[in-house]
Amino acid sequence: MDKVLQTKGRKVYKIKNLNFSIQKREILKNIDLIIKPNSFLSIVGPNGCGKSTLIKSINRNLDIQKGEVYLNDISIDRYSDRELALKRSVLNQSFFFPYSFKAIEIVEMGLYAYTLSSKKKKEIINYIVNKLNLEPLKNKDYQGLSGGEKQKIQFARVIVQLYASKEKEKFLFLDEPTLNLDIYYQYKILDLTKELQKDLEIGVCAILHDINQAYLYSDEIVMMKSGEIKYFGETKDILTYENIFDVFAVESEFVYSKKLKKEILITIS
Numbered sequence: 001m002d003k004v005l006q007t008k009g010r011k012v013y014k015i016k017n018l019n020f021s022i023q024k025r026e027i028l029k030n031i032d033l034i035i036k037p038n039s040f041l042s043i044v045g046p047n048g049c050g051k052s053t054l055i056k057s058i059n060r061n062l063d064i065q066k067g068e069v070y071l072n073d074i075s076i077d078r079y080s081d082r083e084l085a086l087k088r089s090v091l092n093q094s095f096f097f098p099y100s101f102k103a104i105e106i107v108e109m110g111l112y113a114y115t116l117s118s119k120k121k122k123e124i125i126n127y128i129v130n131k132l133n134l135e136p137l138k139n140k141d142y143q144g145l146s147g148g149e150k151q152k153i154q155f156a157r158v159i160v161q162l163y164a165s166k167e168k169e170k171f172l173f174l175d176e177p178t179l180n181l182d183i184y185y186q187y188k189i190l191d192l193t194k195e196l197q198k199d200l201e202i203g204v205c206a207i208l209h210d211i212n213q214a215y216l217y218s219d220e221i222v223m224m225k226s227g228e229i230k231y232f233g234e235t236k237d238i239l240t241y242e243n244i245f246d247v248f249a250v251e252s253e254f255v256y257s258k259k260l261k262k263e264i265l266i267t268i269s
């Protein structure tokens with residue numbers, strides 16, 4: 001059996017030979033992937049290569065046409081919506097709410113699967129309001145928020161969903177979590193994601209376009225191209241000049257910053 005799929009008995013998300021087509025066009029081809037607890041996995045790849053379709057397919061936002069997706073060795077089709085909501089939380093790319101809600105009410109929607117005392121609910125909401133400085137936004141009408149402000153609120157919603165769960169193995173799927181955010185908040189939400197990954201042993205699977213952020217935060221990288229996984233493995237093995245050029249056709253270099261005391265990855269056309 002392929003090494004990548006040897007998971008029996010481990011609590012993982014397992015994707016086996018997943019294929020997806022739209023009008024006879026293959027969008028995903030033979031995807032095999034393992035998403036582990038307490039690991040930060042980033043999916044990178046050019047526009048239109050199938051990243052969002054992959055995240056939607058493995059989270060029941062799209063029907064699985066061919067292939068299998070298991071969570072803890074049980075097909076995800078066999079979980080009820082509530083059971084799945086306790087085990088994994090998903091930030092999709094677009095959100096449309098046709099009704100008028102306060103921003104904080106959108107965050108509270110992350111707790112819909114739980115029966116919590118009002119004290120506990122308040123404690124969880126306060127946690128995220130403080131972590132993301134949401135106080136000035138919380139009583140505003142969600143529809144009137146800027147793109148970046150909406151992104152913060154949606155991120156807060158998926159985090160409280162996960163934070164409230166008492167499940168042991170939990171997974172967080174983020175489709176471009178830094179979208180529309182200023183640089184300060186891009187790092188703030190990536191730092192919080194990393195903190196939760198370590199503290200709660202969450203398996204993170206994030207689509208990122210910033211290859212340096214993927215380098216700084218990820219334990220593992222999936223590089224996709226034309227609907228396929230081209231490279232998958234530990235960050236240091238996958239983010240090489242050769243692979244980056246192969247997938248994105250850009251030059252790159254690792255540079256050590258004395259001031260930041262860190263190696264960073266820069267890219268240029």
Ligand SMILES: Nc1ncnc2c1ncn2[C@@H]1O[C@H](COP(=O)(O)OP(=O)(O)OP(=O)(O)O)[C@@H](O)[C@H]1O
Nearest residue numbers: 022027045046047048049050051052053054093207
């Ligand atoms: N509903 C749809 N109808 C037709 N084509 C679709 C549909 N959804 C996705 N596609 C196509 O599937 C391909 C993969 O789309 P997907 O959104 O998964 O790409 P992506 O890698 O997430 O791209 P990006 O980085 O631009 O967000 C694209 O070519 C897209 O046009």
